[in-house]
Amino acid sequence: xxxxxxxxxxxxxxxxxxxxxxxxxxxxxSSSDRFRLWIxxxxxxxxxxxxxxxxxxxxxxxxxxxxxxAEVTGETLPSASAAVANCPIGAIHLDPMPHI
Numbered sequence: 001x002x003x004x005x006x007x008x009x010x011x012x013x014x015x016x017x018x019x020x021x022x023x024x025x026x027x028x029x030s031s032s033d034r035f036r037l038w039i040x041x042x043x044x045x046x047x048x049x050x051x052x053x054x055x056x057x058x059x060x061x062x063x064x065x066x067x068x069x070a071e072v073t074g075e076t077l078p079s080a081s082a083a084v085a086n087c088p089i090g091a092i093h094l095d096p097m098p099h100i
Contacts, residue, residue: 034097035072037080039065043091052086053079071097 037056039049045065049057056076058068072080072094084092 033074033077034099035077035080035094036097037067037070037072038093038095039067040091040093042089043087044089046088048086048088049083049092052083056080057083 043065045059045063047065049065050059056067056069056079058066060066069076080094084094
């Protein structure tokens, strides 16, 4: 019997702020705004974040999802916010970093 194809939920772009207050949608941020991107221990390594932006997220040798670029700025902010919004268990976080 042939294996059944895996169904993947469509990726949705954020339309409202996620639970952790990460920037999304049409919020304005200057190019100097910086955010710390991190994944908590609840991660189940579904890979949605890797599909959204493989430059920001990847897999360790053991298959665990990890952040490749921890500091997010203007150019990568939309995809980082989409990853936060699309994480099936809310394990991805964006925290504002202080201005120096």
